[in-house]
Amino acid sequence: MSRLEILKTYKIYIGGQFPRTESGRYYTPFDKKGKPLANICLSSRKDVRNAVVAARKAFGSWSERSAFNRGQILYRIAEMLEGRRAQFIDELIQQGLTKANAEKEVNLSIDRIVYYAGWCDKFNQVLSSVNPVSSAHFNFSTCEPMGVVGIISEQTSSLIGLVSMLMPAICGGNTAVVLASEKLPLCAVTFAEVLNSSDVPGGVVNILTGSTSEMAPTLASHMDVNALITSQLDDSLKKNLSVAAVDNLKRNYEFTADWSKPESQGLNYISDLQEIKTTWHPIENIGGATSSY
Amino acid sequence: MAKQNKTESWEYAPSLEGTSHIQLKKKYDLFIDGKWVKPTSGKYFSSINPANEELLAEVAHANEADVDLAVKAARKAYNNVWSKMAPLERAKYIYRIARLMQERAREFAVIESLDAGKTIRESRDIDVPLACNHFFYYAGWADKLEYAFPNRKVESLGVAGQIIPWNFPLLMAAWKIAPALATGNTVVLKPAETTSLTALKLAEIIEESGLPAGVVNIVTGYGDTGAAIVNHPDVNKIAFTGSTAVGKIIQKAIAGTTKKSTLELGGKSANIIFDDAPIDQAVEGIVNGIFFNQGHVCCAGSRLFVQENIADKVIRKLKQRMESLYVGNPLDKNTDIGAINSKEQLETINKYIQIGKNEGAEIYQTKCDLPKKGYYCPPTIFTNVAQSNIIAQEEIFGPVLTIQTFRTVDEVIQKANNSPYGLAAGVWTDKGSRIFNLTTKLRAGVVWANTYNKFDPTSPFGGYKESGFGREGGLHGLNAYVKLN
Numbered sequence: 001m002s003r004l005e006i007l008k009t010y011k012i013y014i015g016g017q018f019p020r021t022e023s024g025r026y027y028t029p030f031d032k033k034g035k036p037l038a039n040i041c042l043s044s045r046k047d048v049r050n051a052v053v054a055a056r057k058a059f060g061s062w063s064e065r066s067a068f069n070r071g072q073i074l075y076r077i078a079e080m081l082e083g084r085r086a087q088f089i090d091e092l093i094q095q096g097l098t099k100a101n102a103e104k105e106v107n108l109s110i111d112r113i114v115y116y117a118g119w120c121d122k123f124n125q126v127l128s129s130v131n132p133v134s135s136a137h138f139n140f141s142t143c144e145p146m147g148v149v150g151i152i153s154e155q156t157s158s159l160i161g162l163v164s165m166l167m168p169a170i171c172g173g174n175t176a177v178v179l180a181s182e183k184l185p186l187c188a189v190t191f192a193e194v195l196n197s198s199d200v201p202g203g204v205v206n207i208l209t210g211s212t213s214e215m216a217p218t219l220a221s222h223m224d225v226n227a228l229i230t231s232q233l234d235d236s237l238k239k240n241l242s243v244a245a246v247d248n249l250k251r252n253y254e255f256t257a258d259w260s261k262p263e264s265q266g267l268n269y270i271s272d273l274q275e276i277k278t279t280w281h282p283i284e285n286i287g288g289a290t291s292s293y
Numbered sequence: 294m295a296k297q298n299k300t301e302s303w304e305y306a307p308s309l310e311g312t313s314h315i316q317l318k319k320k321y322d323l324f325i326d327g328k329w330v331k332p333t334s335g336k337y338f339s340s341i342n343p344a345n346e347e348l349l350a351e352v353a354h355a356n357e358a359d360v361d362l363a364v365k366a367a368r369k370a371y372n373n374v375w376s377k378m379a380p381l382e383r384a385k386y387i388y389r390i391a392r393l394m395q396e397r398a399r400e401f402a403v404i405e406s407l408d409a410g411k412t413i414r415e416s417r418d419i420d421v422p423l424a425c426n427h428f429f430y431y432a433g434w435a436d437k438l439e440y441a442f443p444n445r446k447v448e449s450l451g452v453a454g455q456i457i458p459w460n461f462p463l464l465m466a467a468w469k470i471a472p473a474l475a476t477g478n479t480v481v482l483k484p485a486e487t488t489s490l491t492a493l494k495l496a497e498i499i500e501e502s503g504l505p506a507g508v509v510n511i512v513t514g515y516g517d518t519g520a521a522i523v524n525h526p527d528v529n530k531i532a533f534t535g536s537t538a539v540g541k542i543i544q545k546a547i548a549g550t551t552k553k554s555t556l557e558l559g560g561k562s563a564n565i566i567f568d569d570a571p572i573d574q575a576v577e578g579i580v581n582g583i584f585f586n587q588g589h590v591c592c593a594g595s596r597l598f599v600q601e602n603i604a605d606k607v608i609r610k611l612k613q614r615m616e617s618l619y620v621g622n623p624l625d626k627n628t629d630i631g632a633i634n635s636k637e638q639l640e641t642i643n644k645y646i647q648i649g650k651n652e653g654a655e656i657y658q659t660k661c662d663l664p665k666k667g668y669y670c671p672p673t674i675f676t677n678v679a680q681s682n683i684i685a686q687e688e689i690f691g692p693v694l695t696i697q698t699f700r701t702v703d704e705v706i707q708k709a710n711n712s713p714y715g716l717a718a719g720v721w722t723d724k725g726s727r728i729f730n731l732t733t734k735l736r737a738g739v740v741w742a743n744t745y746n747k748f749d750p751t752s753p754f755g756g757y758k759e760s761g762f763g764r765e766g767g768l769h770g771l772n773a774y775v776k777l778n
Contacts, residue, residue: 129768133749134426141753141769144733226758239549246544248713249537249556249759268445268777276769278753279732281742 010185012041012209013192015054016202021047021210029183032096040185043210045218048177051206052222055148055175058203063145063173071120074171077198078113081106084194088159091186095158105260109163112265116167123172123270136283143274145173146251147226150219152212152241154231154259158184162191164259165229168269170204174227177219178207185209213237220244227251227273231259305619308626310413315400317490320351323359323513324496326366327506333358338515340489343410344623344632344667352489355512360481360521363510367452367479368527370507375479376449380436386504387432387474393498394425401491405463406623408490410632410668411586413624423748424467427766430750431471434771438476441771446778449477450553451529453774454522456543457492458535459485459634460589460690466492468765469532470509476774478530480509481522487635489513520546528552532773534591537688537714537759555763555773557591557755559688560716562737563709564594564745565699568603570721574743576610579694582719582745584618584630584672588692589638591760592717594745596685597674598705601698608676608696615659615672622664630692633668642670642691649675649684654695680708688714702727706734715757719745738764 011018023044028036041047062070081088085106092102128142149169154161158181169176180188192207208215216237220228221244228250230238238254245252253272257264320337322329332353340349355363375383394401398421405416438447453473457465462484473480484492496511512518516539523531523546533543534557547554564582566575582594599607623631633639650656654675663669670692678685678695685695699705709718717739720731732740738756741747748754753764763773 129753131749131751131753131767133747133752135747135749137744137747139749139752141764141767146757235549242548243545246541246548249541249544249558249761251762275738275757276753276755276764277732277737278739278767279742280740280744280747280752281728282744 008038010038010040010189010209012043012047013189013196013205013207014047014051015057015206016196018192022050023047027210029185031094037094037186040209043208043215045215047208048215048218049222051177051208052148052219052224054203054206055177056224058201059147059175062170062175062201062204065173067121067124070171070173071117073199074113074117074120074167077194077200078110078117080194080198081110081113081191084190085110087190088187091190092158095184095186105157105160108260108262109159112160112163113167115265116171116270119267119270120171123267126267127271127274131278136285138281138283139278141276141278143172143271144277146273146275147174148224149174149176149273150222150225150228151176151178152216152219152228152230152233153178153181153188155181155183155212156232157181157259158187159191161231161259162188164257164264165231165255166205169229169273170200172270172274174273175204176206177225178205179212179215179219180207180209182210182212216241217244220250221247223248225250227253229253229255229273231255231257305627307622309622310403310406310624310626312403312407312624315403317350317404321353321489321493321513323353323355323363324493324500324511325359325363326510327500330362332356338486340408340487342407343487343634344407344664346666349407350490352493352513355483355514355518355521357521360512360518360525363481363512364452364525364527366507366510367481370505371451371479374505375508376477380438380477383474383477384432384435386502387428387435387471389502390498390504391425391428391432393502394421394428394495397498398422398425401463401494403624404494405491406631409459409462409488410623410634412628412631413626414628415586420461420464423750424464427464427467427750428471431475435475438771438775441768442775442777447476448776448778450774450776451478452527453478453480453530453532454525454528455480455482455532456519456522456535457482457484459488460586460591462488463491463495465534466495472765472770473532473774474508476771478774479507481512481528482509483512483514483519483522486513486515523547530554530774533557537761540761555765556761557763557765558759558761560591560593560714560756560760561596561686561688561712562592562594562714562717562719563596563598563735564719565598565705565709565721565731566600566603566607567722567724567727568600569723570743571723572603572607572610575721576607576614578719578721578743578745579611580614580618583694584692585746587630587633587670589634589690590746592739592746594717594719595689595694596709597694597696598699598708599696601700604698611674612657615674618659618661618672620659620661620663620669620671630672633670633691636668638690639668639670642689642693645684645687645689645691645693646673649682649693652682652684654678654682654684680711686712702730706731710736713759716760717741
């Protein structure tokens with residue numbers, strides 16, 4: 001007698017938990033042959049707001065962790081993803097990729113996470129400066145994370161776009177609310193399970209599935225989101241989101257990179273989500289006591 | 294002597310800066326494509342001295358057609374000359390502008406004081422030297438950009454449209470023009486309508502420097518002139534310094550276009566005094582924080598937080614110090630606080646003072662005599678202020694300070710960060726570890742420890758949150774004007 005397979009329930013990821021959408025709604029994306037992929041949560045605007053609250057709550061402790069510790073946690077994500085390669089490859093094939101391309105995408109995703117893991121305790125050294133001011137002050141500029149970053153994942157990939165946009169954000173100490181690819185959502189949910197088992201504190205990354213055009217405006221206009229990044233959106237949605245983002249002067253970036261290319265990664269994706277803080281501190285200057293060694 | 298009240302006896306004889314060496318024309322045209330051209334509308338507006346309401350000069354009001362000419366000139370100069378020039382040659386032009394400004398520094402200082410109402414002490418010692426130094430600093434970057442952005446290919450953006458405010462007219466022009474030129478862009482700059490004169494004098498220097506025609510164009514006018522720059526399809530970059538409200542209008546206008554932008558907007562910065570701070574120095578820091586440049590400073594320390602156990606002492610000493618501040622003729626070298634920049638701004642400030650009274654805060658203003666003509670506001674502090682009061686939340690942009698108290702470090706961090714703004718902050722304490730705790734946790738772009746309102750060309754300046762984005766000054770200031778590949 002053949003064994004009945006256990007099907008996976010795809011849920012969303014908020015504050016380290018896997019709830020269903022509060023709205024109770026679902027949608028069914030199809031694969032290329034018209035076969036339904038799964039019942040996916042059709043998250044609501046309320047879910048978006050809940051995710052922002054979770055991300056804000058997690059921001060303080062995540063941004064204050066040592067850079068070294070964040071690096072270890074990102075590396076741990078890579079380890080967990082490596083361990084679940086087969087599952088992601090299966091899901092990518094299910095969503096229309098050839099086996100070779102699916103393997104390529106998962107491998108690149110793992111490598112990209114390792115790449116950003118390494119940056120955690122290095123980017124601030126590269127991007128900071130000591131500024132030789134004319135007065136008797138020690139003056140320096142360093143990076144600080146912007147806060148909560150809204151990420152509208154690139155729509156044409158299930159995994160690599162999400163990974164490429166998310167990793168530089170959390171590498172730099174930000175927390176994130178991610179809207180998964182609407183038509184290819186499977187890997188986003190499974191990736192949330194990877195994050196959940198990788199020592200990434202709950203709330204640092206929140207992942208929602210559903211209709212991009214429904215959720216994105218709420219994320220773009222939310223007054224407690226500090227930055228919004230998008231990739232290859234259609235022009236009219238992009239413009240609407242840019243206008244909505246002005247309400248609290250979100251930093252707003254549109255990335256045009258083809259994330260499937262190995263070179264589509266870099267320090268700039270981290271620095272775009274960093275503020276520069278300049279600190280002035282007086283230097284004691286007592287007349288007559290000059291050093292001459 | 295011993296019986297006299299010292300604060301009332303500190304009278305100085307006037308020491309007026311001369312105006313005989315300055316050259317002002319009666320009428321200023323637009324500086325477009327290296328030439329002075331009349332506005333197509335034929336319209337001019339008056340630039341007056343806010344200290345005595347006398348006319349200084351008539352200034353051209355540029356409209357859309359004039360802005361279009363300026364953008365075309367900037368584009369032509371960018372394509373034909375400036376983007377092709379060897380970087381070191383570009384640097385040499387910028388160095389030359391810096392030197393010419395230094396040679397005429399005194400003239401610039403006097404005109405700045407006349408036009409903006411700021412004290413000669415500040416325009417002479419702060420605005421003008423900093424403006425010259427800014428050009429000098431960025432000149433040297435022109436041929437070293439590959440060191441600023443390792444592993445990247447650096448390109449200029451094209452034509453930069455720049456709109457600047459009236460509080461530091463020449464200095465803001467320098468902050469905008471110098472990095473734009475160093476990175477190979479050409480410029481269309483609009484000064485604020487109440488303070489066009491030093492930008493026009495700078496245009497004279499640019500003419501004198503032999504900078505190729507069209508590389509810098511100065512178009513004077515009101516908000517409609519600025520809007521024409523923002524909406525011009527051939528402008529690649531908008532750099533704006535001004536109010537958060539206008540910044541948001543600009544950002545909405547360019548949404549969906551490829552225009553890059555940097556916005557340096559308003560603030561409501563916290564200045565925090567702990568009980569172990571050197572009190573007398575801190576009081577000087579409070580005064581410098583809020584009364585510098587009549588409080589017309591986006592990063593002004595307009596929200597004072599004093600630790601509860603020293604609040605009475607600090608406020609007493611602050612009031613005493615305020616009584617020794619001279620309010621009056623900006624050209625008098627003794628003057629500490631000059632004229633409010635315009636009638637409109639004085640009305641805004643007075644509106645907020647009235648709001649503060651209505652909200653139940655306790656007002657203290659110095660008892661100084663104000664000149665009969667011109668726009669003046671005495672140094673003003675409000676005590677008994679609640680976090681929710683309008684005067685503690687909105688930017689007043691005048692010599693008006695709100696004072697609140699706190700007990701613990703965590704409390705003051707929360708109160709200080711509880712603002713949509715995030716431009717600057719000050720911390721006064723003797724304890725080094727506490728300074729760095731505070732400077733790390735305050736969500737602001739510039740943090741001064743045991744000092745306030747210090748600026749330098751090498752030091753990046755700019756805000757978090759609704760105080761805008763992008764940095765001006767220093768290595769990080771180059772970012773605003775380059776495309777990296």
